Amino acid sequence: MRIVNGTCPFPRGKAVGGTTISNGLAYVRGHPIDFDRWSDMGNPGWSYEDVLPYFKKSEDFHRNNPLAPVDFNYHGTGGYLSVEYHLPPSRYLAAFLNANQELGYKLTDYNSPEQIGASPVQQNTKHGRRADGGSAFILPILNRTNLKVMTDSFVIKLHINEDTKKVAGVYFSYKGKIHIAKPRKEVIISAGAISSPQLLLLSGIGPKDHLNEMQIPVIQNLEVGSTLRDHSQYYGLTFASNISLPSQPLSNYIEEYLKGVGPFTISGPNDGIGFYQTSFEKTANYPDLELVIISPNATSTFFKDTFGWNDDTYDATWGGIDVSSSFSIYIINLHQLSVGSVKLKSNSPYDYPLIDANFLSDPNNRDIQVLYEGIQFVLKLTATDAFKTIGAKFQAKPLPACKEFEAFSKDYWYCSLRQLTFDVYHPVGTCPMGPDSNSGAVVDNKLKVYGITNLRVADSSVFPFTLSGHPNAPCVMIGEKVSDLIKEQYNRL
Incomplete structure (x- = not known):
């Protein structure tokens, strides 16, 4: 049962x-070291060698983007769960991938053992339609x-x-x-x-x-x-660009959707995704930081409603930005040390439980330091020639809640991280x-x-x-x- x-x-x-x-949106299994650690903790049967056949068994992988880096040794076909790429690739994706290469990172299939690097997002869609569980x-x-x-x-x-x-x-x-x-x-x-x-x-x-x-x-x-x-995610980096998405009649979008392409087939992070190792992770070639580029930001008000931002916070992050030509880069701390809890509110099954994510609470402050290093990396990434070609420009204004600190100093970013780090629903x-x-x-x-x-x-x-x-x-x-x-x-x- x-x-x-x-x-x-x-x-x-x-x-x-x-x-x-x-399912979620992006199809990201994790690194082989994750599962070897899982097994080494006293859980035989959960090493990467043990679990890889099950990943491949369930997967129906389609390389519908011929330019995407793929190692077919680590993918399966004929399973129940469709995995493919969003089409057509956007100019934001091209800038993201080129910027990574400019900084010395390779394009990689992040569901292979070579996870560090950048890639178009592998997502659970089938012919452009969401393939949930x-x-x-x-x-x-x-x-x-x-x-x-x-x-x-x-x-x-x-x-x-x-x-x-x-x-x-x-x-x-x-x-x-x-x-x-x-x-x-x-x-x-x-x-x-x-x-x-x-x-x-x-x-x-x-x-x-x-x-x-x-x-x-x-x-x-x-x-x-x-x-x-949970993975903590920082939502505070928004950028303007010179990319203007053409507006089409609704019938055109529907026709594209029926062909499995176009904006109606977007499900979340449709652009680029990257995995990196910060100075805090000492195991070689083991990523502890993830970046996701999201565009355009037409759903910006979602965050205000979901996370309860007040008008001052929302205006500092999004105010005056043309969402149709903007993008965000989200920073995710993968190896979370902070620990929260789930408790009962009452003995009634109809009462929601009490959920305390307890983000950024680890005693040595590693979680917030990883995210801060991620901010510095994003600012470096968006200063590359690749992003300059699309006119990328950091847009967020200083948060009123952090006005006691010099704008965009380290102390300011730490304050901002505590204001704008939220759940990524993992x-x-x-x-x-x-x-x-x-x-x-x-x-x-x-x-x-x-x-x-x-x-x-x-x-x-x-x-x-x-x-x-x-x-x-x-x-x-x-x-x-x-x-x-x-x-x-x-x-x-």
Whole structure:
């Protein structure tokens, strides 16, 4: 039985509950060192050599941009998940790639072991249309007799026998009534890094002090929700350019979309992406910094609404900018050290959990220093001849919140980082994998929850740390891998 209330795709099996399943936008697996570290922490079966076949198995890769750097040894075809490039390439992308080469970085396939460098974005679209997890993995198999998908359902609690510590059923709401689904063998939770810990906590699996505070009987004392990790992203670098995008009739855009090209096929970071190693990462050839160039910035007001910027902050970042000819470069700290948490607000499944990302809180301030080094690199990158050809000019004005500091000094940038660093929606690590539950692990290397005989978690919550990539591709890998773990358990592999 599969529980999905969240956003990680799940493998081919039975499902209960859930909202729309969707992947992220850019398809970025991470560096081989990530997975070798994962294995070396006491998790056999999760090295790069172990997981690469699962990445390739799920992938249907299309090199629809013949100029994109590709190492076909690390890609698969014929899988459920489409991976391709946005077309046509933009002038912003050309400037970004040329600027990287000007500074000595090569063009690379970042889903190969040679991740450091720049590339057009590999994204989960198929003929220009978004290829989310639901359309990729579920829609093609809806007629299978061993699959039942119930939309508009909401899983609220696991029914666990307190004596045997075995999951006897899953309570979920559907059409105004509470139902229970009883597993024949086991239950697999894939509700994401926020909802998976929430569901475990509601079911009595979590830190005993927190469960006692919420008046929930303790079934298993585990550090569920205690280690929320995420990639922090700085949103404060906006630039003007001399590129003016032509306006066309709506019918032209629709015609392009139907051909799989044009602006209607853009899904997020459609331009360039790059991976770099800062002075703080001591492992050779291991990227800890990501840059993404986004253009044009017609969705700038999204950030004001989403992150709650006041008018002064918004005007300093976007005021007076022609969004139709502007671009941003986002800076992402990949090896996040700051640790947050996911806790219950109450013992009601209908209350949103309390999420504390706790960004830029690591005691040695490495996270903010990595982002500051990223700012300096972006300013250097946009000063190259390649960016001068498109008239790139830094546009943001000093933030009123940082007026006590000299504009664009180091102290100013540190202040700005604390004002404009937010979520990039890559939460992981709230049910981490590890060999010892006494050291904070929630699941073992088979994704089984410690102390519960028939329960697994299979989503980004099991990541033991943030990867040098985005969670969606590793989530798909986990889905493929847990399918084999289940088959192996019951001699079906």
